Amino acid sequence: MLDAQTIAIIKSTVPVLEVHGQTITKTFYQTMFKNHPELLNVFNHANQRQGKQPTALANAVYAAAAHIDRLEEILPVVRGIAQKHRALGIQPEHYPIVGENLLAAIKTVLGDAATEEILDAWAKAYGVIADVFISVEAEMYREAAEKKGGWRGFRRFVVDRKVKESDVITSFYLKPQDGQAIASYEPGQYLTVRVKPEGQEFTHLRHYSLSTAPGQPYYRISVKREDAVEGRPAGVVSTYLHTRIGEGDVLELSAPAGDFTLDPSSNLPLVLLSGGVGLTPMMSMLETALQSGAQREIVYIHAARSGKFHAMKEQVVELAQAHDNLRTYTVYETPEAGESSDKTGYIDLAWLKSVAAADSDFYFCGPVPFMKAVRRALKEWGVPDERIHFEFFGPADSLEDTLN
Numbered sequence: 001m002l003d004a005q006t007i008a009i010i011k012s013t014v015p016v017l018e019v020h021g022q023t024i025t026k027t028f029y030q031t032m033f034k035n036h037p038e039l040l041n042v043f044n045h046a047n048q049r050q051g052k053q054p055t056a057l058a059n060a061v062y063a064a065a066a067h068i069d070r071l072e073e074i075l076p077v078v079r080g081i082a083q084k085h086r087a088l089g090i091q092p093e094h095y096p097i098v099g100e101n102l103l104a105a106i107k108t109v110l111g112d113a114a115t116e117e118i119l120d121a122w123a124k125a126y127g128v129i130a131d132v133f134i135s136v137e138a139e140m141y142r143e144a145a146e147k148k149g150g151w152r153g154f155r156r157f158v159v160d161r162k163v164k165e166s167d168v169i170t171s172f173y174l175k176p177q178d179g180q181a182i183a184s185y186e187p188g189q190y191l192t193v194r195v196k197p198e199g200q201e202f203t204h205l206r207h208y209s210l211s212t213a214p215g216q217p218y219y220r221i222s223v224k225r226e227d228a229v230e231g232r233p234a235g236v237v238s239t240y241l242h243t244r245i246g247e248g249d250v251l252e253l254s255a256p257a258g259d260f261t262l263d264p265s266s267n268l269p270l271v272l273l274s275g276g277v278g279l280t281p282m283m284s285m286l287e288t289a290l291q292s293g294a295q296r297e298i299v300y301i302h303a304a305r306s307g308k309f310h311a312m313k314e315q316v317v318e319l320a321q322a323h324d325n326l327r328t329y330t331v332y333e334t335p336e337a338g339e340s341s342d343k344t345g346y347i348d349l350a351w352l353k354s355v356a357a358a359d360s361d362f363y364f365c366g367p368v369p370f371m372k373a374v375r376r377a378l379k380e381w382g383v384p385d386e387r388i389h390f391e392f393f394g395p396a397d398s399l400e401d402t403l404n
């Protein structure tokens with residue numbers, strides 16, 4: 001445990017570091033990747049370039065430091081991050097590397113203001129925070145490995161089927177190469193794919209939500225191809241999967257992870273909202289909720305740009321025909337000639353009120369503007385936080401920046 005003086009120093013310097021937050025973390029990453037280029041095998045280069053990851057890590061360190069004497073209060077946040085770390089294969093020996101480089105960056109950016117006393121206090125605080133992460137992650141590694149059909153690290157899976165779902169989304173059905181059992185998962189969880197496309201110097205890791213209910217002899221992920229557009233290069237892994245990976249090819253996966261999961265004990269109506277490829281965890285939740293046999297009322301709302309971007313349409317129609325407790329709605333931003341949807345444009349509160357009840361559990365996932373609009377509408381409607389659940393298809397911390 002830290003002494004009272006160290007805690008006081010940490011608490012009084014958090015606001016100072018917050019001011020320099022992004023500069024410190026940018027400096028930190030530059031130095032760390034220079035000293036340890038092998039870490040470029042695990043960090044997402046696009047997130048680095050766009051500053052998303054530096055912000056996420058900075059905020060997490062300051063949040064942890066501000067709670068240094070009561071870290072148990074932020075354990076749910078730690079667990080969410082630790083899920084990602086476990087999925088990526090982060091190890092205890094990585095923590096001192098981050099610690100040393102973070103301390104060095106604090107020293108560089110603060111200059112004379114960074115006294116020995118302050119640096120010592122931060123070294124100690126980082127040690128305490130790192131130990132919490134390391135022990136939470138050790139437990140997660142153990143659970144993932146010891147679970148029936150589970151494993152540690154990355155396991156080889158063969159692409160059994162590759163199925164086009166829309167103009168931009170394709171599903172991959174994945175079976176283990178060793179022919180053994182696979183671990184079950186919670187609807188809403190994701191797999192992490194590790195690839196090294198030809199010509200790339202480093203491996204690249206990406207998370208993909210499982211897009212069916214658990215209980216199949218395969219895993220299914222559904223990937224949106226991120227094409228190049230003006231000023232933005234094509235996505236490395238999604239285009240590789242779409243263009244280079246076919247049936248019979250092998251992908252390396254870490255075991256299912258993530259804390260965005262359906263609460264099976266709730267009897268409240270369930271509202272699942274998705275925008276674009278954000279439908280993947282919703283499909284898993286939808287199938288699971290229907291298979292459970294509970295006559296829970298379910299509203300499935302999917303927003304897509306237009307019909308040709310509307311994935312898994314027939315599958316949802318069939319589910320609605322087979323289940324009286326399911327109502328489904330589509331929202332097309334710009335329908336093409338001859339296409340119809342339940343709403344045109346964007347989801348808004350007035351429309352939401354006409355199709356769902358406030359007293360429901362809400363789960364949503366999609367592009368940032370979609371998530372922003374949905375969360376704002378739910379807050380305005382007075383839906384309490386504990387019934388609002390969302391997944392962000394990028395570093396979770398950017399939610400706070402964008403959704404507040």
Ligand SMILES: Cc1cc2nc3c(=O)[nH]c(=O)nc-3n(C[C@H](O)[C@H](O)[C@H](O)COP(=O)(O)OP(=O)(O)OC[C@H]3O[C@@H](n4cnc5c(N)ncnc54)[C@H](O)[C@@H]3O)c2cc1C
Binds near residue numbers: 045050394
């Ligand atoms: C929990 C979770 C679940 C997810 N589930 C799914 C899922 O089910 N299906 C799915 O398709 N995706 C999912 N994702 C997103 C997925 O992990 C990848 O982020 C996505 O496939 C893009 O990866 P990529 O390698 O193709 O693109 P990256 O190479 O990572 O690039 C990402 C974006 O950044 C842009 N970019 C890159 N460099 C720059 C630059 N210098 N300047 C400006 N822009 C730049 C690219 O154009 C691209 O649009 C999920 C993410 C998370 C965190």
Ligand code: HEM
Binds near residue numbers: 042047057098397
């Ligand atoms: C106490 C120390 C640490 C804190 C507070 C921390 C915090 C975070 C946060 C907030 C995220 C974003 C989570 C998200 O995507 O939702 C993240 C992701 C990540 N962390 Fe950590 N982390 C720590 C240590 C480490 C270490 C030691 C490593 C390994 C060298 C590491 C590697 C990563 C990677 C690779 C990602 C994914 C980021 C990306 O590629 O976009 N982290 N971490």
